[in-house]
Amino acid sequence: MSSPENASDLPESGPEAARRRTGGRSARVRTQVVEAVGALLVESGYDALTVDAVAERAGVHRTTVYRRWRDVGGLLADVLDAAADDGWRPADTGSLEDDLTALNQEVYDALRPGGADADDGSGSGSGGNLTTALIAASFRSAQAADALTRFWEGRYARSAPVADRAVARGELRPGPDTRALLVTATAPLYQELLLLRGAPDPRLPRRAARAACAAARAGVFH
Amino acid sequence: MSSPENASDLPESGPEAARRRTGGRSARVRTQVVEAVGALLVESGYDALTVDAVAERAGVHRTTVYRRWRDVGGLLADVLDAAADDGWRPADTGSLEDDLTALNQEVYDALRPGGADADDGSGSGSGGNLTTALIAASFRSAQAADALTRFWEGRYARSAPVADRAVARGELRPGPDTRALLVTATAPLYQELLLLRGAPDPRLPRRAARAACAAARAGVFH
Numbered sequence: 001m002s003s004p005e006n007a008s009d010l011p012e013s014g015p016e017a018a019r020r021r022t023g024g025r026s027a028r029v030r031t032q033v034v035e036a037v038g039a040l041l042v043e044s045g046y047d048a049l050t051v052d053a054v055a056e057r058a059g060v061h062r063t064t065v066y067r068r069w070r071d072v073g074g075l076l077a078d079v080l081d082a083a084a085d086d087g088w089r090p091a092d093t094g095s096l097e098d099d100l101t102a103l104n105q106e107v108y109d110a111l112r113p114g115g116a117d118a119d120d121g122s123g124s125g126s127g128g129n130l131t132t133a134l135i136a137a138s139f140r141s142a143q144a145a146d147a148l149t150r151f152w153e154g155r156y157a158r159s160a161p162v163a164d165r166a167v168a169r170g171e172l173r174p175g176p177d178t179r180a181l182l183v184t185a186t187a188p189l190y191q192e193l194l195l196l197r198g199a200p201d202p203r204l205p206r207r208a209a210r211a212a213c214a215a216a217r218a219g220v221f222h
Numbered sequence: 223m224s225s226p227e228n229a230s231d232l233p234e235s236g237p238e239a240a241r242r243r244t245g246g247r248s249a250r251v252r253t254q255v256v257e258a259v260g261a262l263l264v265e266s267g268y269d270a271l272t273v274d275a276v277a278e279r280a281g282v283h284r285t286t287v288y289r290r291w292r293d294v295g296g297l298l299a300d301v302l303d304a305a306a307d308d309g310w311r312p313a314d315t316g317s318l319e320d321d322l323t324a325l326n327q328e329v330y331d332a333l334r335p336g337g338a339d340a341d342d343g344s345g346s347g348s349g350g351n352l353t354t355a356l357i358a359a360s361f362r363s364a365q366a367a368d369a370l371t372r373f374w375e376g377r378y379a380r381s382a383p384v385a386d387r388a389v390a391r392g393e394l395r396p397g398p399d400t401r402a403l404l405v406t407a408t409a410p411l412y413q414e415l416l417l418l419r420g421a422p423d424p425r426l427p428r429r430a431a432r433a434a435c436a437a438a439r440a441g442v443f444h
Contacts, residue, residue, distance in 0.1 A: 135361075135417065136361035136362075138417075139357075139358035139361060140358075145419055148417075149418055149419055149420075152417075152418055153418075180410075180429065183410050183413050183414060183418075184410050184430070184433050186413070187409035187410045187412065187413035188402075188405050188406050188409045190409065190412070190413055190417060191405050191408070191409035191412055191413075192405060195357065195360075195370075195374075195412060196371055196374055196375075196405075197367055197371055198371075207402065207442060207443075208406070210437070210440075210442045211406050211433070211434070211437035211442045211443075212433070212437075214436050214437040214439075214440035214442055215432070215433035215434075215436040215437055217436075217440075218432075218436035218439075218440070220429060220432045220433045220436055221429075221433075
């Protein structure tokens with residue numbers, strides 16, 4: 001945001017180039033710090049998360065971390081904001097049920113022990129993965145809680161095309177409450193895997209999608 | 223379980239009466255300890271919860287607490303087991319949608335800030351209430367997590383009549399997956415109020431009930 005639009009036309013010298021080099025270094029430091037926070041959180045949990053531990057793990061001066069992120073809440077919030085800023089778009093499968101199933105499959109993979117974000121993929125440990133660890137941290141840090149809400153609300157907003165396409169195909173009447181539809185589709189996965197900590201049932205993503213579809217077709221979200 | 227069925231016919235003397243008096247004292251101590259754990263958890267959170275703090279708050283010898291509950295995990299698990307052991311039954315309203323709405327209204331009241339279990343009812347504070355505090359604690363204590371799962375699974379089991387009555391009335395085909403229906407009905411409330419920490423929307427209990435009903439009627443849980 002701080003660079004002029006034609007920055008790429010400038011020669012690699014002068015204050016502007018220095019600013020962009022700083023931006024590059026700054027982005028690299030952010031990546032290192034965000035990765036360090038995630039790794040520490042998954043390995044050892046919130047209690048092990050300190051600015052000093054993150055700085056050491058990231059190989060970054062602790063004063064840099066203190067200046068830019070201030071504290072653990074700031075670090076956690078930035079991990080979530082960085083995760084939100086990933087260009088994610090929902091799959092376009094051609095039907096509402098399949099679109100919602102694809103969404104649910106992503107949630108399922110992120111939440112199941114040894115899932116996509118898990119530390120070792122063995123599925124044998126405590127079931128620690130980054131998504132679960134960040135949600136757990138949201139109960140300890142108001143900044144993390146706010147960032148988690150931002151993350152989810154951003155995902156709901158970006159998933160609006162799922163409902164729009166269903167309307168365009170004639171699967172749904174115009175004007176559904178898209179957010180309510182998406183919450184209904186995904187909530188059973190959080191309930192089963194995160195809160196009830198049940199054994200992952202691979203049928204769950206589709207069943208929850210079918211339930212939300214049936215409710216949507218019955219007009220519950222209109 | 224340790225008293226004979228005709229205990230009330232026995233005179234108030236002898237070893238049996240002594241055992242019952244001990245049981246009465248034991249039950250009283252449990253009530254005091256369970257209340258102390260809940261109060262400390264809501265007021266100050268998990269970090270303030272120690273066996274010594276609980277003993278002091280309950281006015282019970284700390285050796286008694288250590289012997290019977292061992293540690294914070296044991297205390298939290300017993301709070302949840304005590305909550306589960308309350309004779310709760312789901313409301314019988316005469317329709318599936320209203321039965322599920324009544325269930326959801328209980329969840330809503332327990333989860334909303336300043337809700338039924340809240341410390342002061344002002345709704346102005348951190349939104350601390352016992353249900354939210356116990357769920358948060360389940361991310362810190364495996365014993366609490368196991369007890370929370372037991373609590374919820376017990377509630378689902380006791381709610382089976384909601385589906386049975388719907389079948390008997392002809393609202394649903396026989397043989398629905400009652401647990402899946404109940405998870406689907408209640409999950410959006412946990413998502414909205416606990417995880418997304420949104421402003422409580424009083425229409426939510428009925429909307430989530432209607433969504434689950436529509437899914438059940440469409441055969442999603444069969």
